[in-house]
Amino acid sequence: MARRAPFVLADVSVPVSTQKSVKIPAVRLYTDTPMDLHVEVFHGTKDGPVLLICAAVHGDELNGIDICRRLIKKLNPKRLEGTVMIVPIVNVFGFIHQTRYLPDRRDLNRCFPGSERGALGSRLAWLVYTELMTKATHIIDLHTGAIHRTNLPQIRCNITDPVALKMAEAFNVPVILHAKEREGTLRAEANALGISVIVYEAGEALRLESRPIKAGLLGVLNVMKELGMVQRRGIRTSFKPLMANNSQWVRNENDGLITNKVKLGSQVHKGDILGYSCSPHGDMEQPIRSPIEGLVIGMSKIPIANEGEALFHIAKFSDEDILEAGDIIDAFIEDYSKRQI
Secondary structure, eight states, X not given: OOOOOOEEETTEEEOXXXXXXXXXXXXXXXXXXXXXXXXXXXXXXXXEEEEEEEEOSSTTOOHHHHHHHHHHHHOOGGGXXXXXXXXXXXXXXXXXXXOSSOTXXXXXXXXXXXXXXXXXXXXXXXXXXXXXXXXXXXXXXXXXXXXTEEEEEEEEEOTTSHXXXXXXXXXXXXXXXXXXXOTTOHHHHHHHTXXXXXXXXXXXXXXXXXXXXXXXXXXXXXXXXXXXXXXXXXXXXXXXXXXXXXXXXXXXXXXXXXXXXXXXXXEEOTTOEEEEEEOTTSSOEEEEEOSSSEEEEEEEOOSEEOTTOEEEEEEEOOHHHHXXXXXXXXXXXXXXXXXXX
């Protein structure tokens, strides 16, 4: 039987059953300081999927970085089928400056597939696209909410893709949301290449949060088991994820202070009061009501808002599913509060 060939990334050869750190030259700063894209490669003993796991496409989203850090410590290339590429920090610039964006204020996740000779975001996106995405068969993209927003642990994907749906179900967090592709995103360009992608959203920017990190790490390992890449005992959980076809942000209709009456994971019905928009002078208190029946999967963390600002993100479910939502959230919290990893 022919021996499996080494995995080659950026002209670096990774032999079978080994782990190697690969630093890909990305760009140079105007100080002439080089900036590299650091990739940890695990090349397994047998042929199998090539899984790309990446975090911090937005530089201030830290939970995914810690998931990658812990995953690197757990994987053993001698017990792996296929190949894993882990990129803990894609947007190195944003990470250094603790910001979502690149130095020119561009969102890297709107720059794909990028351009070899474009602006900074285009060049970095092109490097990720050509060197990593084109070599992958599956991708897990790790995110959090934006600054001052928090997300309930959830998977976003194209549920009409049967492979992505299986990955999403295996990840095993409370909500799977069918999300439309946005032009310029990593997910949209990967799907155009025929690569199945899931996006894990959990927690908020500039935070390390225990439960989202635990759920994310075990979720990635569950997906690897589903893909046949690792042999490990199944993780027993006492809930099955809810699936939503769409969602809606509820926006503030008045300027003022915001007092919340719901929390992440709250089950809401159409017309329920989510909170109040209050005048700081005490002469106005307007209720903010849910326009749909569903589950609160995202929230603003700032208790002040101007008119039109997004406050509550609600995933829409059927009447039958919403009845189970409270039990599912309670089971998730209990499972991951007591689980040690």
